[in-house]
Amino acid sequence: METNKKRSDCPLGCSLDVFGDKWSLLIIRDLMFFQKSTYNDFLKSAEGIATNILASRLKGLEKNGVIEKLEHPDSKTKILYRLTPKGIDLLPIIMEVYIWSEKYFNLPADIKATIKEAKKDKDKFAKQLTKELKNKLNEKKSSA
Amino acid sequence: METNKKRSDCPLGCSLDVFGDKWSLLIIRDLMFFQKSTYNDFLKSAEGIATNILASRLKGLEKNGVIEKLEHPDSKTKILYRLTPKGIDLLPIIMEVYIWSEKYFNLPADIKATIKEAKKDKDKFAKQLTKELKNKLNEKKSSA
DNA sequence: ATTTGCACTTGCAATATGCAAGCAAATTTA
DNA sequence: TAAATTTGCTTGCATATTGCAAGTGCAAAT
Numbered sequence: 001m002e003t004n005k006k007r008s009d010c011p012l013g014c015s016l017d018v019f020g021d022k023w024s025l026l027i028i029r030d031l032m033f034f035q036k037s038t039y040n041d042f043l044k045s046a047e048g049i050a051t052n053i054l055a056s057r058l059k060g061l062e063k064n065g066v067i068e069k070l071e072h073p074d075s076k077t078k079i080l081y082r083l084t085p086k087g088i089d090l091l092p093i094i095m096e097v098y099i100w101s102e103k104y105f106n107l108p109a110d111i112k113a114t115i116k117e118a119k120k121d122k123d124k125f126a127k128q129l130t131k132e133l134k135n136k137l138n139e140k141k142s143s144a
Numbered sequence: 145m146e147t148n149k150k151r152s153d154c155p156l157g158c159s160l161d162v163f164g165d166k167w168s169l170l171i172i173r174d175l176m177f178f179q180k181s182t183y184n185d186f187l188k189s190a191e192g193i194a195t196n197i198l199a200s201r202l203k204g205l206e207k208n209g210v211i212e213k214l215e216h217p218d219s220k221t222k223i224l225y226r227l228t229p230k231g232i233d234l235l236p237i238i239m240e241v242y243i244w245s246e247k248y249f250n251l252p253a254d255i256k257a258t259i260k261e262a263k264k265d266k267d268k269f270a271k272q273l274t275k276e277l278k279n280k281l282n283e284k285k286s287s288a
Numbered sequence: 289a290t291t292t293g294c295a296c297t298t299g300c301a302a303t304a305t306g307c308a309a310g311c312a313a314a315t316t317t318a
Numbered sequence: 319t320a321a322a323t324t325t326g327c328t329t330g331c332a333t334a335t336t337g338c339a340a341g342t343g344c345a346a347a348t
Binding site: 289290291292293294295296297298299300301302303304305306307308309310311312313314315316317318 | 319320321322323324325326327328329330331332333334335336337338339340341342343344345346347348
């Protein structure tokens with residue numbers, strides 16, 4: 001995950017070079033579904049990512065244009081992370097992972113129900129949430 | 145990747161414990177799209193996986209019920225690997241990764257065209273290929 | 289003025305990866 | 319039928335990545 005080089009020209013391989021590790025998609029999940037947006041928010045997630053790994057992943061995701069850093073409205077010590085449109089477009093992938101996991105893992109009933117609900121009209125759900133997330137981007141423009 | 149423990153109860157986290165690394169999905173891709181089915185087939189893929197890593201990934205994927213080992217019809221020295229239904233059901237995830245990569249990477253025109261074609265009627269494409277792959281399973285039953 | 293919160297960095301031990309070589313069993317070749 | 323080759327690994331070892339704990343610098347709160 002610390003390297004730059006592309007292993008092949010395969011689209012899947014290239015994608016995995018961006019988010020194919022044990023942590024990146026969890027950070028993206030937190031941004032996408034759980035309104036987490038600061039370094040400490042991510043640190044506090046149930047999986048317990050190590051602080052140096054978190055820093056390295058945030059750097060990588062930013063470099064790859066999946067997330068971006070903004071000054072936080074509340075304080076100068078805080079930094080606000082958010083998904084770019086490129087990051088938001090990962091939603092369908094993550095949804096399909098949820099759908100797969102719902103079929104093959106034992107999950108708490110409430111989570112199972114939520115996934116089944118979203119699965120019923122996948123495209124609608126994806127479009128709706130994508131729209132919401134992208135709309136939020138226009139409220140506060142990037143500093144870059 | 146050598147470990148067993150679940151990091152959390154999150155469906156996404158659990159899924160990443162199964163295929164969230166730089167190699168597993170590439171092996172699955174080879175099984176799914178490129179008719180690769182033996183150890184040497186995977187070794188020869190463009191990305192150049194190391195032999196010990198390949199062995200470890202195959203073991204992991206088998207343990208997690210994503211692939212299975214069969215005796216090869218051609219020879220007793222050969223082993224035939226194939227996707228289980230659980231592995232085949234990863235298709236929609238992989239398709240969405242392809243679709244994402246088509247939007248954000250520069251890809252060869254022919255690959256781009258193929259992805260766009262599949263995207264046009266995603267569900268149909270997925271159902272069709274899933275059916276084909278699952279049908280093949282019935283031709284030769286598992287030895288397990 | 290001091291403590292606290294936030295976003296990291298640093299050091300170091302443990303683990304995972306990548307590379308090359310080796311190995312046993314089955315098959316092919318000479 | 320003996321030797322070479324193929325196949326699917328394992329082993330050893332150097333390097334890279336991870337995980338954990340502690341530390342740092344700046345802003346804000348007390």
